[in-house]
Amino acid sequence: MRYSPTERIGIAQVEGITAQDLGWIFREQPILDMGVDAQIEFVDDNQNPTGKLIALQIKTGASHFTRGDSGYTYYGNNTHLEYWTGHSLPVLLIGHIPETKQTFWQVITQKTITKTAKHWKVLIPYSNIYGGDCKNELERFFEGTPSQQKLRALTLDLPLMQHIESGKKVSVGLEHWYNKSLGRSPIEVFVYDEHNDEQTYREWHVFYTARSIKSLANILFPWANVIIDQDFYDENEEFEEDDRDRLMRATDLDHGFEPYIPSPSDIYPYADNAGEVESYRLQLVLNDLGKSFLKITEYIEDE
Numbered sequence: 673m674r675y676s677p678t679e680r681i682g683i684a685q686v687e688g689i690t691a692q693d694l695g696w697i698f699r700e701q702p703i704l705d706m707g708v709d710a711q712i713e714f715v716d717d718n719q720n721p722t723g724k725l726i727a728l729q730i731k732t733g734a735s736h737f738t739r740g741d742s743g744y745t746y747y748g749n750n751t752h753l754e755y756w757t758g759h760s761l762p763v764l765l766i767g768h769i770p771e772t773k774q775t776f777w778q779v780i781t782q783k784t785i786t787k788t789a790k791h792w793k794v795l796i797p798y799s800n801i802y803g804g805d806c807k808n809e810l811e812r813f814f815e816g817t818p819s820q821q822k823l824r825a826l827t828l829d830l831p832l833m834q835h836i837e838s839g840k841k842v843s844v845g846l847e848h849w850y851n852k853s854l855g856r857s858p859i860e861v862f863v864y865d866e867h868n869d870e871q872t873y874r875e876w877h878v879f880y881t882a883r884s885i886k887s888l889a890n891i892l893f894p895w896a897n898v899i900i901d902q903d904f905y906d907e908n909e910e911f912e913e914d915d916r917d918r919l920m921r922a923t924d925l926d927h928g929f930e931p932y933i934p935s936p937s938d939i940y941p942y943a944d945n946a947g948e949v950e951s952y953r954l955q956l957v958l959n960d961l962g963k964s965f966l967k968i969t970e971y972i973e974d975e
Contacts, residue, residue, distance in 0.1 A: 678732050678733050678770065679730075679732050681732060681768070681770055682730050682731070682732025682733075682766075682768035682770070682775075683700060683709060683710070683730055683732075685732075685768050685773075685775055686698070686710070686728065686730055686766050686768060686775060686802065687700070687710075689775060689802055689803050690712050693803045693804035693807075694712075694803070694804060694807055694810070695715055696712045696713060696714055696715050697712060697713040697715060697721060698710060698711075698712055699711045699712070699713065707729050707752045707755060707756065708727045708728065708729060708759070708763065709728055709729055709730045710727075710728040710730065711725050711726065711727055711728065711761070712725065712726050712728060713725055714726075714811065714814040722814075724814035724815070725761050725814070726761060726762050726763075726764055726810075726813050726814060727759055727761040727762065727763045727764070728763070728764050728766055729752075729756070729763060729764070729765050729766065729780075730766045730767075730768065731746065731765065731766065731767050731768070732767075732768045732770065733768075733769070733770065734769050734771060736767065737767055737769075737796070740795070742795065742797055742798065743776070743795050743796050743797040743798050743799075743800070744767055744769075744776060744795070744796045744798075745793050745794070745795050745796070746765060746767065746778075746793065746794050746796065747788070747791060747792075747793045748785075748791060748792055748793070748794070749791050750791055750792065753780070753785065753791075753792050756780045757780060757781065757782060762779060762813040762814075762816060762817045762820075763779070763780045764777050764778065764779055764780070764810075764813070765777065765778050765779075765780055765794065765796065766802060767796055774801065775801065775802040775803070776796045776797075776798070776800050776801060776802060777796065777800050777801075777802040777806070777810075778794055778795070778796040778797070778800055779813060779817070780794065781817055781818065781819070783818070826894075826895060826965050829893065829895060830965070830966075830969060832861070832863070832873070832956070833895060833896075833958060833962050833965065833966055834966065835863055836896075836956060836957070836958050836962075837958065837966055840863065840864055840865065840866065841863070841864040841868070841901075841955060842861065842862070842863050842864070842873075842955070842956045843861075843862050843864075843901040843904065843953055843954060843955045843956065844859065844860065844861050844862070844889065844892075844893070844898075844953070844954050844956060845858070845859070845860040845862070845951070845952070845953050846858075846859065846885050846888065846889065846951075846952045846953075846954065847949050847950065847951055847952070848885050848941070848949065848950040848952070849948060849949050850948075850949075850950060851947075851948055853881075854879055854880075854881060855879065855880040855881060855883060855888070856877070856878070856879050856880070857877070857878055857880070857885075857888070858875065858876075858877050859874075859875065859876050859877065859878060859892065860872060860874075860875050861873040861874045861875070868903070878892070884939070885939055885950075885952050885954075886898060886939045889954055893956055894961060895958065895959060895961045895962030895965060896956035896957055896958060896959055896962055897956075897957045897958075897959045898939065898954040898955065898956060898957070899939075899954065899955050899957060900938070900939060900940070900942075900952075900953070900954060900955065901953040901954060901955040902955075904942070904953040905942045905953065908942050908943070908953070909942045909943070910942065910943040910944070939952065939954065940952075
């Protein structure tokens with residue numbers, strides 16, 4: 673019987689990239705199981721291990737894959753697929769090709785795989801090179817699979833949905849830097865009590881591209897529709913009617929037309945700071961997703 677170092681070469685390569693290029697902890701799983709070779713633990717910028725993990729299945733050698741125009745295709749059996757997609761951790765399939773000394777990755781989910789007549793396959797794009805350049809993209813998997821992240825985000829926002837359902841107001845403050853190619857905004861969520869007194873609930877900051885303020889709010893709060901916070905605008909709106917607007921309104925009135933009055937569903941800023949930053953305050957209103965999630969939560973928590 674001959675010894676083949678191929679698989680050990682792949683594991684060693686992935687361990688080196690994980691430690692050196694990504695700065696994370698690599699832990700090999702030496703016990704044979706259904707297909708998890710290692711775990712990696714996320715280490716934050718202060719060099720603190722976080723306890724957040726990703727599972728790895730490592731395949732070494734071109735013989736495991738079919739080479740195509742856009743990447744390597746891996747064909748798997750249904751037993752492994754059920755194990756990986758049902759795993760408590762996100763599972764990355766890592767392919768190391770010794771001949772080219774390249775290492776590629778792909779996350780295994782029901783959306784990334786394609787069912788075949790008998791089994792399934794997954795494409796690992798050539799652009800998915802495992803290393804420092806993909807660090808930001810890989811970091812998000814430590815928070816779970818995309819579907820797990822969506823469910824977690826809804827659960828985190830559940831108190832806001834319940835607050836709105838009880839008849840109280842929730843609003844969010846946003847900014848739009850319209851002279852910057854990369855959008856940016858502090859996000860401030862405010863809750864109001866029965867006396868309409870305001871309290872800051874949560875704050876963070878985001879960068880975004882090619883999105884309106886309304887679409888940004890819809891992504892941040894998919895369980896809500898947004899309208900302007902009319903009470904806030906009545907007290908804080910800085911825009912005043914100038915002479916030209918006054919003349920146009922008078923002209924419209926003379927011809928029997930009513931002047932345009934924005935409705936709460938029209939999203940517009942209440943202030944413009946130095947011709948650089950538009951400020952918005954939007955009220956969150958439960959949509960069908962939010963109402964449905966409240967009903968599902970009620971069912972789950974009903975003892």
